[in-house]
Amino acid sequence: MEYRIGIDVGGTNTDAVLVDENMNLVESIKVPTTKDVSTGIYEALHRVLEKSKVERKNIKYAMLGTTHATNAIVERKRLCKTAIIRIGRPATEAIVPLVAWPKDLVEAVGNHYYLIAGGHEFDGREISPLNEEELRKIAREIKGKVESVAVVSVFSPVNNQHELRAREILQEVLGDIPISLSHEIGSIGLLERENATVLNAALVDVARTTANGFKEALAREGVTDAKVFLCQNDGTLMSIEYAMRYPILTIACGPTNSIRGAAFLSNLENALVLDVGGTTSDIGIIAQGFPRESSIAVEIGGVRTNFRMPDLISIGLGGGTIIREEKGEVKIGPDSVGYRITEEALVFGGKTVTATDIAVRLGLAEVGDKEKVKDLPLEFAQKAYRKMQELVEEAIDKIKTSKEPQPLVLVGGGSIIVSNNISGVSQVVRPQNFGVANALGAAIAQVSGEVDRIYSLSEMSRDEALNNAKQLAINEAIKAGANPESVNIVHVEDIPLAYLPGNAVRIRVKAAGDLL
Amino acid sequence: MTKIDVQMVEDIAVGAALLGTGGGGDPYVGKLMAIQALQKNGPVELIGVDDVPDDALVVPAAMMGAPTVLVEKIPSGKEIFKAFDSLQNYLGKEIFAVIPIEAGGLNSMIPITVAAEKKLPLVDVDGMGRAFPELQMVTFHLYGLSATPMVLADEKGNSLLLNTINNFWTESLARNATVVMGGSVMIAIYPMYGRDLKQAGIRNIITYSAKIGRAIREARKNGEDPIEALLKATGGFTLFKGKISDVQRRTTGGFVQGEAHIDGIDQYKGENMIIDFQNENLIARRNGKVVATVPDLICIVDAHTAAPITTEGLRYGQRVVVIGIPCDSKWRSEKGIATVGPRYFGYDVDYVPVEELIKG
Incomplete structure (x- = not known):
């Protein structure tokens, strides 16, 4: 075995x-x-x-x-101290790299950036040829001064030629230095992709x-x-x-591991996943067995980025969330006793009313000593429970993409505080071993390949463009180590670009398969 | 006289994004450019329309093309000066001041950058009082002003001077040139004299945008309801409150068309609203009955924060409030309705002012 x-x-x-x-x-x-x-x-x-x-x-x-x-x-x-080489000049000069970064983070990566001529248009034409001579000059200048290089070329998700050529030249001069190319990291949106690429390099x-x-x-x-x-x-x-x-x-691989683990444990390919912790809960979506991805800019360490991230909604409700009454209104958190729940919650002999105590008072969960919550007024507990339920229901409703009720998989230590009756949910699944769904998600994971680029539909049909993108994604998955026979397309998305004739469309495809 | 500083830029960006009625792009890149220009050159002087001499030349500065392209191929920053300089040379007359052509996320910001860098005043006026997709959809057009001579400039250094027989030709030629030039260009357009501006412009739009942005910001800070503050600042009406239950999009001729379906919540529970959009929100129907149409403003905002939501940003599950704001009276003229009314956008609906429609 x-x-x-x-x-x-x-x-x-x-x-x-x-x-x-x-x-x-x-x-x-x-x-x-x-x-x-x-x-x-x-x-x-x-x-x-x-x-x-x-x-x-x-x-x-x-x-x-x-x-x-x-x-x-x-x-x-x-x-790492990182050199940033942005290809696209004279385009993009209006906003130079690192401009919106927190100062201490700029210091941590060094403030080495260069703008050179090159880059592409949205339809793949060159803005201007890559200035190779200047690139060589920069390479000689940064030699020994930086540990890593980030290369960002305008519209590289459409045409990556200049980034690939820049890597060749940099390697000729600098030898074996790590080089991050933006088309491999992020999507359309130069500043956000550049930020993600610089963080990657660092x-x-x-x-x-x-x-x-x-x-x-x-x-x-x-x-x-x-x-x-x-x-x-x-x-x-x-x-x-x-x-x-x-x-x-x-x-953010942690929440996605939980989602994958939940999919595996529940045998569901399409479902909502609620991972209830001590202080907060994350809600995500399994679509065809994989976490759904977010399409909006995400801030990391104070920097706007657009690399792939899981689509998650966090709510301030966990097993240890403190429940109190203020001006006749029941208030849920947002503070929590966190890991001290086993000392501070009523059912464990403490003095703080937590979400867990409410669930136990109403007979919905069995933890600790239920005698210790019998003095909690029933009406108060019911009100609190209704509010907790509303928080969960609103988050579920926000993350869903359609009205159809969907199954909900509950994982995480705090999931006892969530009831089986949630609107918008067809069925609540509480799998065995829900406490280690995250580590299981890691153990059973597959490998994948991805494509995100703009196609001009004046040159090919939408189907041709989609097929091209799918084939590229499959090739990427195989390159990453997937068994070719097990590779499937797990995600397809196409978004038209507004205000431009010529029907340009952005296509994102992901393929995944089992480890070879 | 007002000075536009960084805080006011932030407020204008929010207010103009609201007045963009779902279109006009994400202000982020435009805002960064404007803030950099202010940090380098100091605050911009904002003057009233009546401060412009009758024979002084004013020129709107704008970005044309796809906002999606602009966020990737960020401008060099010099395009718009090229467009300005080349138009000024052609006309053989000094440009006195800059104005925005529309209120929208991006195009509210570009003129601030130009004014800061060129040390020109910005006039508190525009040609839409909201956002529209085509070049002839400005009040200047209603008063017979010509969009040309206009100059389009790209970041490569190309510029193109257009002289056309009417504003529809301008739209068509400029739109195609924009694609060839790389999908996003800067334009200097509708050069006009102070006396024309006084007649044809929509006044106080910049201070109005700033007022909206400030009202939302201060309400959030003071823990008050930002939606209330927004309604008070705009004189708008709540058309609906609900949850986005479906968004359908399709592209035709480079413009994204679609529908947003909203299920009512709170006092609108059990009701529904459908909003038709073509880049901008055009028609709002409550329970099948039209309650607002273009050119009145149909704005979708986040129900908690009052943050304006663009049509690209609409997603299932969002809690939103739909607000109707009466458009400038210039749009309610016969020519105004013919230029930007529901029938121009292909809807078999007559224009009735929003304040009458909501009376039922």
Whole structure:
């Protein structure tokens, strides 16, 4: 029998699971997340292996979903000094790189940016030829001064030639330096894509140390035959080499792991997923087995970006959310007793009324000592419960894309506070092992490929454009390590561009398949 | 006289996005450009229409093309000066002041950048009082003013001077040139004298936009209802409150057409509204009955924050309030209705002012 390990780092706990080749859960463990993150990962790994007694050489895959990248950006630590080369001059000169960045983050990545001639139009024509001579000059200038390079060319999602050529030239002069190309990171919207590409370039070292640390930890435990992967935020995996090139794609992999885990546990391909934690809850959507993606700009560390992120709505309601009465009105949170719930909630002998206490008072959940909440006025508990329910229902309604009732999968430790009767929901599913859905999501993940570009429908039909995009996405998935026979198209989206004749359309396609 | 500073730019951007009635693009890039120009050159002087001498030349500055292109191919920043300089040379007369052509996310910001960089005053006026998609859809057109000579300039350094026989030809030639020039250009258009502006312009639109933006901002800050503040600032009417239940979009000739379906909540529970849009919101029907049509303003805002939502930003599940605002009386003339009324956009509906329609 062969096995897989999945580890997922959350805000409170780091979870690890071991599954067999038929994707049956063999063992699971929860340890507190540590401040440096890595120590918690190693501890979870050690304990799940020890508990399971599985032969180490039979572990063939190890998957890690971690918060290292997010933390590095938020803390402005361990980031690479990065040169930014923007191709498009004279276009784009009106707003130079890093202009809207927080000052401390600009300092952390250095303030090295260059604008050179080149770039493309929306229909793929050249704005002007790439100024190769100037690029060589810049390369010589930054040699030894930066650790990473971000290259951003105008309309590179439509035509990536200048970014690819720039990489060749930079490598000729600079040798083996990490180079992030924007067309591989973000979509249309130069500033947001540039920001994402710069963050990606700055995270290269973080990815390297995280991956190497994980590999060494596996080796220390005697796991030497496993292929190692990092989780990315679309619910699929990246090889270590890939992760070092696209570290930014690890951001927000935790919620997507939960969504994928929920899909797996519930056997549902299309559903809503509510992951209830101690302080907040995340609601997302599984569409054809994968988390739905957001199409709007997302801020990370104070910077607007447009790389792929899961579509999530967070609500300030968790198991530890504090319930109080103010001016005759019941108020739900938004503060929470968090991990202190086992000391502070009424049912555990504490003095604070929490969402969990309300659920227990109404007989909807059995935790702690229900005698300790019997003095809570029934009317107050009912009012509070109705309000909690409304919060959940409004969020569910916002994230849904149609009126049709959909099934809801409940995961996460706090999910006992949510009732089985929610409007807009056809059926509430509470799978077994809901507490480790996230780590399971990591363990069972697939690999994927993606395309996001603009097609001009005056040159080809919509079907031709869609087929072209689909084929490109399938090729990408195979390149990422998918078994060609298992690759499926999991997402297709086409958006017309406004105010322009010629029917330009932006097409996004994702393909995914099982690990080869 | 007012000085436009960074705070006022933020307020104008919000107010103009509202008056854009769903069109006009995301103000983000335009706002960054305007703020940079102000930081470099100091505040812009905002003057009233009556401060413009009758024989002084004023020129609207605007972006033409797809906002989606502009957010990717950000301007060099010099296009609009090229357009201005080349129009000035052609006319052989100094440009006295800059004006916006429309109130919309992007085109409310471009003239501020020009005014700051060129050290010209900005006049508190425009040609729409809202946003429209075509070049002849301005009140200047209603008064027989010509869009040309106009200059289109791209970031590569190309500029194109147009002289046309009427404003419909201008729209068609300029629209096609825009595509060839890369989908987003800057234009200097409808050059006119102070006396024409006084007659044909829609007055106080910039201070009006700023007032709307400020009202929303202050209401949020003070914990008051921003929707109430918005209604008070605009003299608009609540047409509906509900939840987006469906959005359908299709493209024809480069313009996105579609419908937004809204299910009523609160006092509108059990009712529905359908809004037809073509880049901008054009017709609002409540329970099948028309309650507002273009050229009156149909604005969709977030029910909690009063943030204006563009037609591209409409999504299932959003809680929205639909607001109807009477358009400028110039649009209610016979020629105005022929130029921008519901029939021009292909709807078999007669224009009736929103304030009469809501009386039922």
